[in-house]
Amino acid sequence: MSDRPVMLAVDRIRCDGRGLCAELLPEMVRLDDWGYPILAAGPVPEHLRSHAERAVEACPVLALAMRRAEPKP
Amino acid sequence: MSVIAQIERAGLLGRGGAAFRTANKWRAVAERSRGNAVIVVNGAEGEPRSMKDRFVMTQRTELVLDGAFVAARELRANRVVLYIGERHAAARDAMLRAVQGRPERERRLVSVALAPARYVAGAEAAAIHFIDEGIATPVNMPPYPVERGVGGAPTLVQNVETLARVALLARGLPAGGTLITLAGAVASPGVLEVDSETTIGEALAGAGGMSEAPRAILVGGYFGRWMETQDAVAIGLAHGNGLGCGVIGVLPASRCPVCEVAGIMRYLASESSAQCGPCFFGLRALADTCTQIANDVSKPEDLSRLHRWANDVRGRGACKHPDGAAIFLSSALDVFARDFANHRHTHALSRTA
Numbered sequence: 001m002s003d004r005p006v007m008l009a010v011d012r013i014r015c016d017g018r019g020l021c022a023e024l025l026p027e028m029v030r031l032d033d034w035g036y037p038i039l040a041a042g043p044v045p046e047h048l049r050s051h052a053e054r055a056v057e058a059c060p061v062l063a064l065a066m067r068r069a070e071p072k073p
Numbered sequence: 074m075s076v077i078a079q080i081e082r083a084g085l086l087g088r089g090g091a092a093f094r095t096a097n098k099w100r101a102v103a104e105r106s107r108g109n110a111v112i113v114v115n116g117a118e119g120e121p122r123s124m125k126d127r128f129v130m131t132q133r134t135e136l137v138l139d140g141a142f143v144a145a146r147e148l149r150a151n152r153v154v155l156y157i158g159e160r161h162a163a164a165r166d167a168m169l170r171a172v173q174g175r176p177e178r179e180r181r182l183v184s185v186a187l188a189p190a191r192y193v194a195g196a197e198a199a200a201i202h203f204i205d206e207g208i209a210t211p212v213n214m215p216p217y218p219v220e221r222g223v224g225g226a227p228t229l230v231q232n233v234e235t236l237a238r239v240a241l242l243a244r245g246l247p248a249g250g251t252l253i254t255l256a257g258a259v260a261s262p263g264v265l266e267v268d269s270e271t272t273i274g275e276a277l278a279g280a281g282g283m284s285e286a287p288r289a290i291l292v293g294g295y296f297g298r299w300m301e302t303q304d305a306v307a308i309g310l311a312h313g314n315g316l317g318c319g320v321i322g323v324l325p326a327s328r329c330p331v332c333e334v335a336g337i338m339r340y341l342a343s344e345s346s347a348q349c350g351p352c353f354f355g356l357r358a359l360a361d362t363c364t365q366i367a368n369d370v371s372k373p374e375d376l377s378r379l380h381r382w383a384n385d386v387r388g389r390g391a392c393k394h395p396d397g398a399a400i401f402l403s404s405a406l407d408v409f410a411r412d413f414a415n416h417r418h419t420h421a422l423s424r425t426a
Contacts, residue, residue, distance in 0.1 A: 012349035012391045013213055032385050034354035070215070 005043030140236030274306030293317025
């Protein structure tokens with residue numbers, strides 16, 4: 001078990017700007033003028049976890065992920 | 074005292090541009106190495122106006138190699154890769170000649186990879202990608218090179234000047250100062266070694282002063298920031314001061330800053346490795362808009378768009394390319410605010426100056 005905050009992350013190389021994440025999780029994702037996601041700063045709040053999970057699962061190119069924050073080496 | 078402790082005590086910061094603490098990087102590789110670490114000697118020098126890495130490879134060749142083999146010993150490496158810009162022929166020849174003079178136990182570790190002449194090729198992850206797969210584009214991090222780099226082994230990617238400074242420390246000498254490249258409207262442009270107490274103004278004076286009345290100074294090359302001349306000349310040339318790769322460029326008052334900035338933005342956009350949308354599309358849009366302002370065909374909302382987009386692209390690439398371009402542009406919009414807002418008029422003024 002870990003109490004490190006859960007973060008949303010985009011694989012920028014993989015992301016194609018399909019935009020499903022912004023539709024499923026508008027509370028945390030907006031799109032830039034070219035259709036690529038801009039994530040809200042900070043961890044995913046508890047009440048949005050299930051929505052965030054749905055957005056992660058819906059990404060057609062598997063570019064969106066949710067993971068516990070890890071310290072840099 | 075171990076070399077890492079010496080590096081730590083000297084507070085040495087990396088000279089490739091990111092000013093990362095060298096001791097931390099060495100320690101991270103040392104902790105992970107099981108005799109399989111890789112040392113990448115980074116002499117890609119993709120920054121267009123920078124010359125100091127080529128200077129150190131041709132003029133201080135033995136120091137660079139000493140630093141590389143100190144690293145190999147200290148970090149228990151079994152490979153040393155010389156990663157040298159493909160267009161830096163003199164530097165490559167000097168390095169290869171010097172390798173021939175090293176003992177067999179060092180020579181057998183060495184291989185050479187010629188870095189493509191692209192802006193991002195010198196980034197750590199791009200260097201590793203190129204050495205492993207022949208493609209000099211950045212990859213996602215983590216894993217960081219110190220964890221999994223060349224061939225999956227813990228890897229130290231270190232700028233050639235940094236390695237030369239390590240060699241000095243390992244000999245019990247001070248690490249010395251900083252190599253900078255003076256460019257633009259300078260009487261004698263080129264590479265200069267300065268200590269961290271020296272200000273930009275003093276360095277310029279040491280190079281014969283400015284050759285024309287200056288309009289502004291670009292500190293840190295194309296990943297750097299524009300500053301008003303009077304602010305820039307007072308800055309000390311210490312790493313951690315936003316010195317980047319050490320390029321100090323003087324823009325003369327006779328040149329139009331907007332046209333200059335637009336040209337550099339077009340270059341940076343064309344140097345995107347086209348992997349990440351915000352960088353590929355964002356830098357292109359920024360460069361196009363700058364060009365429209367320079368060509369006096371811009372729309373009223375263009376300036377506010379530049380500000381917004383520069384903010385939007387930051388932190389949204391696998392590497393720092395969009396960040397560098399955005400910081401460069403934001404500083405330009407700040408220092409050259411009047412020129413951007415009123416280009417037709419100020420352009421005519423700079424041409425008659």
